[in-house]
Every structure is written in C-alpha cells, then in structure tokens.
Amino acid sequence: xxxxxxxxxxxxxxxxxxxxxxxxxxxxxxxxxxxxxxxxxxxxxxxxxxxxxxxxxxxxxxxxxxxxxxxxxxxxxxxxxxxxxxxxxxxxxxxxxxxxxxxxxxxxxxxxxxxxxxxxxxxxxxxxxxxxxxxxxxxxxxxxxxxxxxxxxxxxxxxxxxxxxxxxxxxxxxxxxxxxxxxxxxxxxxxxxxxxxxxxxxxxxxxxxxxxxxxxxxxxxxxxxxxxxxxxxxxxxxxxxxxxxxxxxxxxxxxxxxxxxxxxxxxxxxxxxxxxxxxxxxxxxxxxxxxxxxxxxxxxxxxxxxxxxxxxxxxxxxxxxxxxxxxxxxxxxxxxxxxxxxxxxxxxxxxxxxxxxxxxxxxxxxxxxxxxxxxxxxxxxxxxxxxxxxxxxxxxxxxxxxxxxxxxxxxxxxxxxxxxxxxxxxxxxxxxxxxxxxxxxxxxxxxxxxxxxxxxxxxxxxxxxxxxxxxxxxxxxxxxxxxxxxxxxxxxxxxxxxxxxxxxxxxxxxxxxxxxxxxxxxxxx
Amino acid sequence: xxxxxxxxxxxxxxxxxxxxxxxxxxxxxxxxxxxxxxxxxxxxxxxxxxxxxxxxxxxxxxxxxxxxxxxxxxxxxxxxxxxxxxxxxxxxx
Numbered sequence: 001x002x003x004x005x006x007x008x009x010x011x012x013x014x015x016x017x018x019x020x021x022x023x024x025x026x027x028x029x030x031x032x033x034x035x036x037x038x039x040x041x042x043x044x045x046x047x048x049x050x051x052x053x054x055x056x057x058x059x060x061x062x063x064x065x066x067x068x069x070x071x072x073x074x075x076x077x078x079x080x081x082x083x084x085x086x087x088x089x090x091x092x093x094x095x096x097x098x099x100x101x102x103x104x105x106x107x108x109x110x111x112x113x114x115x116x117x118x119x120x121x122x123x124x125x126x127x128x129x130x131x132x133x134x135x136x137x138x139x140x141x142x143x144x145x146x147x148x149x150x151x152x153x154x155x156x157x158x159x160x161x162x163x164x165x166x167x168x169x170x171x172x173x174x175x176x177x178x179x180x181x182x183x184x185x186x187x188x189x190x191x192x193x194x195x196x197x198x199x200x201x202x203x204x205x206x207x208x209x210x211x212x213x214x215x216x217x218x219x220x221x222x223x224x225x226x227x228x229x230x231x232x233x234x235x236x237x238x239x240x241x242x243x244x245x246x247x248x249x250x251x252x253x254x255x256x257x258x259x260x261x262x263x264x265x266x267x268x269x270x271x272x273x274x275x276x277x278x279x280x281x282x283x284x285x286x287x288x289x290x291x292x293x294x295x296x297x298x299x300x301x302x303x304x305x306x307x308x309x310x311x312x313x314x315x316x317x318x319x320x321x322x323x324x325x326x327x328x329x330x331x332x333x334x335x336x337x338x339x340x341x342x343x344x345x346x347x348x349x350x351x352x353x354x355x356x357x358x359x360x361x362x363x364x365x366x367x368x369x370x371x372x373x374x375x376x377x378x379x380x381x382x383x384x385x386x387x388x389x390x391x392x393x394x395x396x397x398x399x400x401x402x403x404x405x406x407x408x409x410x411x412x413x414x415x416x417x418x419x420x421x422x423x424x425x426x427x428x429x430x431x432x433x434x435x436x437x438x439x440x441x442x443x444x445x446x447x448x449x450x451x452x453x454x455x456x457x458x459x460x461x462x463x464x465x466x467x468x469x470x471x472x473x474x475x476x477x478x479x480x481x482x483x484x485x486x487x488x489x490x491x492x493x494x495x496x497x498x499x500x501x502x503x504x505x506x507x508x509x510x511x512x513x514x515x516x517x518x519x520x521x522x523x524x525x
Numbered sequence: 526x527x528x529x530x531x532x533x534x535x536x537x538x539x540x541x542x543x544x545x546x547x548x549x550x551x552x553x554x555x556x557x558x559x560x561x562x563x564x565x566x567x568x569x570x571x572x573x574x575x576x577x578x579x580x581x582x583x584x585x586x587x588x589x590x591x592x593x594x595x596x597x598x599x600x601x602x603x604x605x606x607x608x609x610x611x612x613x614x615x616x617x618x
Contacts, residue, residue: 175532185528194533203531227596231535240533271594322533513561513592 001111004101005091009060011079012068017058024105025056026127029083029094032066034150036115037098038074039143045076046138047124054131055105060088062097062153089154090163096149102127114149165205171212171219172205174236189244194322196314196342200244211239214249215256216525223256224263227270229325233259237323238315244322245315250293251308254371255315257520258283258345261373262316266516272375272508273326278334279508279515281320282376282417283313283345284492286359287369289522290347297349299496302380302419302503313343338378348492353425355435358492362519369522374417374490375515377406379505385424386500391433392441394424398502399445402489403482405506409453409462412484415507415517421495424502439486446482450475484510490517552582553610560593565615572613 006021019025028044030037048057061067061080071080083089092101096113102123103109110126112119121140128136154163165172179188185202189195201207212219212235219236226233235256242255262269262281272279285295296306304310326332334341350357350366359370383401388394402416418438420428428438450471455462468476483489488510495503508514557573559565573585588605590597605612 172531175536176529177532179528179530181527185530189530202528203533204528205531208531226535229535229537231537233535237533237535240531244533268595270596271592275594318533323535325535509594514594 001099001101002091002093003103003109005088007081007083007088009081009083009088011081012064012071013079015079017079017081019056019058021103022105023056024054024131025058025101025103026051027056027058027060027101027103029060029062029089029092029097029099029152030070030080031062031097031150031153032069034097036147036149038070039147040098040115041070041074041076043120043138043143045074045078046136048076048078050124050133050136050138051127051131054133055102055127062086062089086154086159086163087166089152090160090167094152095155097152098149099152104130115144115147117143117145161206161209165209170205170209171236172208173220173234174208174240176205193327194244194318196317196321198342200318201246203240203243207243208236208239211242211247211249211252212236214239214242214252215523217256217523224259226259226263226320226324227326228273228331229323231323231325233263233319233323238319241318241322242311242315244318246307246311247315248293248307248311251312251315253369253522253524254285254289254293254308254312255319257371257522258312258316258373259319261371261518261520262320264518266512267373267375267518268515269320269324269326272515273320273324273332275508276333276335277377277508278336278338278341279375279377280338280340280344281313281316282340282374282379282505283316284358284372284374284417285312285345285347285369285522286350286357286364286372287522288367289369289524290350292524295347297347297494301346301349301494302344309345309347310343313345316345317341317343340376340379344376346494349422349494352422353420353493354429355491355493358490359519361435364519364521369524370519371522372517372519374415374505374517375508376415376417376505377508379417380419380503381506383502383504384500385502388427389430391428391431391437394427395433395438395441396445398438398504399442399482402442402504402506403446405482405504407459407461409448409455409459411448411453411480411482413509413514414483415488415490415510416483417490417492417505417507419492419494419503419505421499421502422493422497423500425493427500435491436486438491439489442489443481443483443486447479449477449479451477453480548610550582551580551611553584554608555583555585555611555613556605556609557585557587558597558605558612558614559587559589560597560614560616561590562593562616565593568615569613572615 004027008018060083064084067080100112217235222232224233295308385397453463454468557569
C-alpha cells in the first residue's frame, strides 16, 4: 500500500476536503455495499471524536450514491469524502475495504485491511500513546472480533484499466484524440485515415492498457523504425494498432516479433510497400504459441474465420500504415494491390508431417515460437493434383505451377512459399519424400537453357534477342533454374485433412536487391 | 459523453521546407541518377545526348542506385547533393 496521495475532494454537501499528506493522519477507505464497512461506521464515528484534534481524519467513500446512503443511515460526525473517481483509492493501491491507514507524519505508516478488532484496538492504542492521549472510551466489545473486507472498486476490472491509464505512472504516452459527442467513433476513425478500409476498434486508453498486458516489454521501448516515414514503433503504438485490428492481448508478442522482422534492412518493408508489383508481408507462425493463442493451421488456414490469424496480420499492416505512413496512392504504389494487404498470417501444422518445420529449418529449436515474414506478390495460388501417387510426380506438378511465377521466363529473381496440404503430405510420405527432395525436383523440372528463355512469337517477356546474340553456344546451352537457389523455395504444411490441393504464394524480388525472408523468435514473457 | 482515443500514428509533424530557388538558365553540374530500373539507362542516355547538344555549359555526372527497391544510400545522396547543381532522375522501365 502507498502513502495516501494529497487530494482535494468534495463531500455529499459539496464542501471541499483538502488533504496535504504532510502531517499526522488517519484515513479510512470504505464503500457502502460492503457489510464490514457498514459495521465499522459507528467505530469510525467514535474515532473521529477521539482523534480529530490530534490528526487529520478522513473517510473516503467509493460511490456518490453509497456515501449519501451511509451518511443518511449512520449520521456520523464526519462527512464522507467522495472518491467515486477512485483516483485516491487507486494511487494508494487499496485492494480491500475497509482500509485504515495511519501516518505518523514522519514518513512511517501502519495499514489495516478488513476488520480485526484486536488489530484496530492495538492501532488506536499506538496512536493514543503517540499523541499522549488519555485512554479511549470506545466500547470495543460492541464490535465483532473479525470480519473480512470486500474488494475495493479501484481493482474492479470495470474500473481498473481506466484508472491505470489515467494514473500518474500510466504506461500511456500517445496523443489523446477526443471524438466529439455528435461524432460516430467508427466514422471518425475512417475519416482520420486510421483504417485499412474495414471498421477498426476505437483504441481507448482502457483497451490499450489491456492490450499492453499481453507483453512484459516496456510500453515506451522502440521496437523498430518503420519506413517510409521512419516512424518510431513503440510497444505502445503496436498495442494501439492491435486494438484497431481486433487482437487479443496474447497476440501482442507475435505482432511485436513480426514488426521487428519486417523493419529489418533484409526484409526491406520500404520497397515492399512502394513497389508497383503489389507485394505484401506473409507471416508464418511456428512453435508452441500457435496453439496457446488458438491459431488456425487446419481447415481453411489461409482464409478467414480465425481471429488470431486474421488480426495478427492486420495489426502488422496497420502499424506499417499508421506508424510507417505507407498509404495507398502515397508511398504505397501497388498497380493492382492484393487482398493480402489486409492481412495474411497463418500457422504451420508442424505435427502433420515428419518434416522439420519451417523454424527448425531456419535454425531455431523446435520448442521456440517463431514468426517468419515473407514478401509475396500473390497467392495463395491453388495447385490441383488428385492423381499423382508418387512424390516425384506430385512435386513435378507443383514445379510446373511455380514455373509461371511472375512470368514463365522470369528466372532466378524470386521466392515461393509452398503450403502442402495433409493429403499431399501423405503422398510425399509414401515415398519418404523430404522437403529437400521437393526443392530439388522443382529446380530440376523448371530448369531451362538460356536458348529456351529467348523471347518468341508467343511472348515478348524473356531473354532479349540482342542480348542472346552476344552469347556463345556454350552459354546459350547453359541451364538455369527457376529459383536462384533451393533455399528460395520455402515449404510449410497446413490445411484440412480432405483435399489434394496445395497452395503457393508467389514471391517478389528476392535477395539484397529485394526482400529476404526474416524470422524472429517470439518473446513470450 | 465524448470518447477519447489514442493516436495510432507516429505523431510526427512534417517539417515544411522551401523549394530551392530555380535558376533562370541551366548551367553547371548536373547529376543523372539511374535508379537501376530496367531501361532507365536508355532514357538517361537519350536525355544526356539532348542536354549536351542544347546546353553546352553543363557537365553531366552519371550516378546509379544499387537497387530501385530501397532508398538511395546516404553516401550517394550526399555525393549528389554536394557536387551538383541539378539532378535528373530516371524513375521507370
């Protein structure tokens, strides 16, 4: 419990009661609907009579209506001070009422909660001797030996988040924006440009404080600097955007890690947002947190309907929009855009295959929770293969589909993220086909000679004839693969048990000149 | 009762800057910046020919961004700003 903060509060009749906190004081916090508080009312009256000349005596009540009722029923000699805003109760850290606090005026205080007759009697004896008062004449036997206290309204969940947001050491530093009484808050937020085009939840201080409970990180810690406007992304700003997006507090650690990932130089969110190609982050979550926060990795994992999947991806995009300043038509220049720009986040069904999951392939421990951010320009594109019974044939179908990424003759410039469905996992398992085998097969099926890459009368996209003319025979017969390296082919498992359909996200520009996938361990503290 | 919300943006207020004065004539040093987009160099080659024919009092220096997908590195920006009077940037393919 803290020292009672100085206050200036009114009583039922409107008279001001000022408490400086400087001298000796006895302060009691009560609320009307607490039976124990009601029982001690006559005792408080007696104490006021006995001690009033020696110290400051105040009784603070936690509701206006309750204070009036108590004064009417008990007609005490004191007036009950109105702490219905609960600020003094909150700052004093009152969890239980009645709470009786004696401060001797030299910095030391004694606190009692609930009612234990012998404790109260002992405290009053201490105060008597401290003030060299004569023996009190309080009839202690008129009071019960012991009564439990009741919960203070200041810790009631209805009020606690507001009080925390408004308190002296509030974690909130963001600018407050008042919405006019006549304004509709949802329309207001559209008008302010805070939305991705869908309704957003109003980020009130209470909601943001609740969201911040999802992480132990300092609300003012700068997690990243977000292009294009190089906005400082604090944990608090992430929490505000998580509220907008509809997240639960337990999603915060995933969103923080994802923001860290996309704000790296490797990931290059500036280019991802600015490109006319319409690229967007695609987030894959691995590890125990998937289940802890209820992410979908099964039926319809890449679609709508799961709050964690939908709102984590959305929150990350809203951070880029609101803190980074990437607005379509401004620095976001996508020709067509794509629906992933609203949100795209899902979890890998690690247990459904015997393959190493994505995060283990990328150097993390199986028990780590990890988010990996990819940049994809389109997807998920469906690959249908209900006929292939062997890994080689199924991987061959997937290869033929991914060969068209960006353009059929666009080679060595992109990534892909293949989402293998459970039935296709079973086909691969039959031949003990590993992720590495799929990668090799894709590279092998899609390989072409430079000669085959020359533009023809079907498409003007490919190797320009004037460049090919400068190549010797040996070079023209050299083979190139669709992906610069096997490591540009990313593979995860997700989806329902039924359906021989896998999905593929098509990449953007990969490598240092574009975007390199980035994984971040999720700090679950 | 009115509702108070928290600002989700970075709260930055952009600094307003004057546009640098526009000279009446083009002379001195001109930076030609190729941002590494396909065929940006073709456009700059043609422009350079045209500039050199019509504006004999200029000296053109060619610069190149490492990639069009990221902002120009600080060193490159400083070099261009401190050694040139004008910049022509080829943006697209």
